[in-house]
Amino acid sequence: MTCINAGHSSRKRVSDRIRAEAIPGRIRNHQHEAKLxxxxxxxxxxxxxxxAETRVDVIARQMRDADVGALPVKSDGHLVGIVTDRDIACRALADGKDPQTMTATDVMTTRVACCAPDDDLALAIKIMENKRVRRLPVIDADQKLIGMVSLGDISHKVGAGLSGEVLRAVSAHHR
Structure with a gap:
């Protein structure tokens, strides 16, 4: 599994590599909210x-029951991928495959955009925008999954201006 943008593989923090000028103007205007x-x-x-061995039909029920659109995939305590509702729809159902015979390994995304708990929220927002994702696994320095952060989580904690701009940026490819 490759955790892109996590910063842990090179031991250099991602926030040290992403510059504020790369953030679009509308989001930059609200960036002070997220930097705090x-x-x-x-x-x-x-x-x-x-x-990784969990069947796709079981994953879909877990997503429904937990009211989430993505579930991280772990092996030996480490993040190895993520399964989204879109992964299930596109890699299993749309191709006519049987979700009762497929596992997380068959449908998961392995190049996962991640963040660390000590990253600035502004960095997590930037990663979501760049990768056009709405959720990020949060991993520690040992690449162990310790939580998740979503656009919904962010919108509950920051001002409406920033959360609206982030949603627009992440959803830009749907216009």
Whole structure:
């Protein structure tokens, strides 16, 4: 599994590599709101997860029951991928495959955009915008999953102006 943008693989913090001038103007105008907070202030700790061997139909029921659109995939305590509702729809159902015979390994995304608990919230927002994702697994320095942060979590903690701009940026490819 490759955790892109996590910063832990190179031991150099991602926030050191992303410059403020790369942030679009509308979001930059609200950036001070997010710079004052850390991911740990917003994230859900101890996220629900599945194993790589979990069947796709079971994953879909877990998503429904937990009212979430993505579940991280763990192996030996480490994040190895993520399964989204879109992964299930596009990689299983749309192709006519049987979700009772497929596992997380068959549909999961392995190049997962992640963040760390001590990252500035502004960095997590930037990663979401760049990767066009609405959720990020939060991993520690040992690449262990410790939680999740979503656009919904962010919108509950920051001002309406920033959360609206982030949603627009993440959803830009749907226009």
């Amino acid at each position: 907070m850390k991911v740990r202030d917003v994230m859900h700790k101890g996220a629900t997860f599945v194993s």
